[in-house]
Amino acid sequence: xxxxxxxxxxxxSWGIWFPDDPNQTPADRFLDEVVEAxxxxxxxxxxxxxxxDPAQLQDALGRxxxxxxxxxxxxxxxxxxxxxxxxxxxxxxxxxxxxxxxKDLVVIPDLxxxxxxxxxxxxxTLSNExxxxxTKNHDELGRRLLEEYGVRNQFHSHADSHVGYxxxxxxxxxATDPAYVNLCLDTGHIAYYGGDxxxxxxxxxxxxxxxxxxQVNAELAxxxxxxxxxxxxxxxxxxxxxxPSGTPDLAEVLRAAEQLPQDLFAIVEQDMYPCSPDRxxxxxxxxxxxxxxxx
Numbered sequence: 001x002x003x004x005x006x007x008x009x010x011x012x013s014w015g016i017w018f019p020d021d022p023n024q025t026p027a028d029r030f031l032d033e034v035v036e037a038x039x040x041x042x043x044x045x046x047x048x049x050x051x052x053d054p055a056q057l058q059d060a061l062g063r064x065x066x067x068x069x070x071x072x073x074x075x076x077x078x079x080x081x082x083x084x085x086x087x088x089x090x091x092x093x094x095x096x097x098x099x100x101x102x103k104d105l106v107v108i109p110d111l112x113x114x115x116x117x118x119x120x121x122x123x124x125t126l127s128n129e130x131x132x133x134x135t136k137n138h139d140e141l142g143r144r145l146l147e148e149y150g151v152r153n154q155f156h157s158h159a160d161s162h163v164g165y166x167x168x169x170x171x172x173x174x175a176t177d178p179a180y181v182n183l184c185l186d187t188g189h190i191a192y193y194g195g196d197x198x199x200x201x202x203x204x205x206x207x208x209x210x211x212x213x214x215q216v217n218a219e220l221a222x223x224x225x226x227x228x229x230x231x232x233x234x235x236x237x238x239x240x241x242x243x244p245s246g247t248p249d250l251a252e253v254l255r256a257a258e259q260l261p262q263d264l265f266a267i268v269e270q271d272m273y274p275c276s277p278d279r280x281x282x283x284x285x286x287x288x289x290x291x292x293x294x295x
Contacts, residue, residue, distance in 0.1 A: 008041030015275035019048030023274040037284035054099035069265040070104035071097030077137035113160040118230030135175040142180030154184035154210040159231035166195035188214030211266040215246030
């Protein structure tokens with residue numbers, strides 16, 4: 001296995017989107033099945049799903065020889081004056097992430113669509129003022145994360161957010177400070193909008209700080225855009241598919257990542273909300289075997 005790329009998984013691959021939801025796999029079962037699938041590294045996922053007390057979480061992980069690659073949060077930073085509100089939300093997640101020995105916080109922009117109903121919450125496009133707020137606030141969030149917790153802001157572009165298409169991702173990278181913000185390159189969300197993960201790695205090698213590995217059904221993605229289907233609905237339609245059956249080619253992505261000088265976590269994140277509790281483990285086993293063979 002390549003020294004600079006470490007494979008892991010996330011609660012999302014077990015259909016976990018929320019801290020508490022009766023449709024979701026219980027946390028203990030999730031952790032047990034992560035081990036059964038072969039993984040040693042996980043993301044914390046939706047804050048509150050796993051124990052938020054550091055000692056309790058360390059105990060749950062330690063008994064299973066699991067380690068934390070990073071934390072995850074959404075952040076509504078596209079409006080002026082929101083940084084302190086977001087910081088109050090993000091700081092406990094950063095604190096837990098750091099307490100687990102992890103150095104990365106995956107920060108997803110707030111969606112313009114509701115992630116359950118698909119209803120629009122605000123305009124699909126940002127004004128120039130909002131773009132400035134988004135990038136400056138992410139720089140400030142990254143500064144606080146690094147200085148207070150030693151954690152890095154890994155920005156995650158996302159379907160149904162204001163930063164989804166590749167030109168938006170590039171605009172964001174060019175407007176932010178690499179000292180405080182880098183990219184969690186999510187291969188599935190890039191492909192969702194027809195982007196090219198390899199091109200992003202090649203064009204911005206120093207800005208790739210973290211990877212989320214997923215594949216999309218390209219035909220369904222094209223239909224989603226043509227028919228304006230919400231991301232949450234496409235997940236219910238199984239837009240995120242088990243590798244290697246979708247787009248992009250994850251073997252090629254991993255080969256490109258291996259050429260980078262920095263160490264990278266490559267975390268499998270196959271959106272499957274909601275799903276039967278019996279569905280994720282067989283997929284996770286096969287995915288781990290496949291990806292391990294790519295390195």
